[in-house]
Amino acid sequence: xxxxxxxxxxxxxxxxxxxxxxxxxxxxxxxxxxxxxxxxxxxxxxxxxxxxxxxxxxxxxxxxxxxxxxxxxxxxxxxxxxxxxxxxxxxxxxxxxxxxxxxxxxxxxxxxxxxx
Numbered sequence: 376x377x378x379x380x381x382x383x384x385x386x387x388x389x390x391x392x393x394x395x396x397x398x399x400x401x402x403x404x405x406x407x408x409x410x411x412x413x414x415x416x417x418x419x420x421x422x423x424x425x426x427x428x429x430x431x432x433x434x435x436x437x438x439x440x441x442x443x444x445x446x447x448x449x450x451x452x453x454x455x456x457x458x459x460x461x462x463x464x465x466x467x468x469x470x471x472x473x474x475x476x477x478x479x480x481x482x483x484x485x486x487x488x489x490x491x
Contacts, residue, residue, distance in 0.1 A: 386433045388441045392459045395469035396425050407471040414476045420449035421457055421474060431456065431487055439463055442472060446486055454486045 395401065403411070403418065411418060428445040435441045442460035449455055458472040477486045 386430055386435070386443065388433050388435050388443045388459075388461070389428070389430050389445070391441070391461060392443060392445075392469045393425060393428075395461070395467050396422060398467075400467040400469060401471070402468040403471045404473070407473050410473045410475055411471075414455075414474070416449065416455055416474050416476070418471075421447060421455065421471065423450070424448050424455070425457075428457070429487065440465065446477075456486070 401422070410416075411421075424447040425445070428447045430443060431446050432444040434443065437460070440461050440463035442458060445457050445459060447455045447457050454477055455474055456477045457474040460470045460472050461467065462470065479486075481490055482488065483490060
């Protein structure tokens with residue numbers, strides 16, 4: 376039996392997503408694929424940068440299953456927001472719900488907080 380130890384400041388949802396990605400238990404939703412294409416984001420960049428991701432918003436009790444908005448970066452260090460989820464009642468896979476380039480008019484300079 377594997378025990379998950381939370382790192383300080385890391386949510387349970389984030390930890391689960393990291394473990395699922397590490398184990399290659401990943402699914403990209405149809406909407407996610409469309410958004411990746413629309414914003415010229417490579418799946419490889421999302422998978423590579425998840426280990427250094429930062430939690431922006433965490434919804435552990437979301438009605439479709441736990442989900443989380445992460446700040447990640449592509450190979451050119453451009454920011455990407457990625458919504459990851461785990462289907463309700465399931466332990467896997469980690470689902471890329473959507474991914475997009477955050478709009479500087481809607482987010483602060485480090486893309487971690489919405490502008491008011």
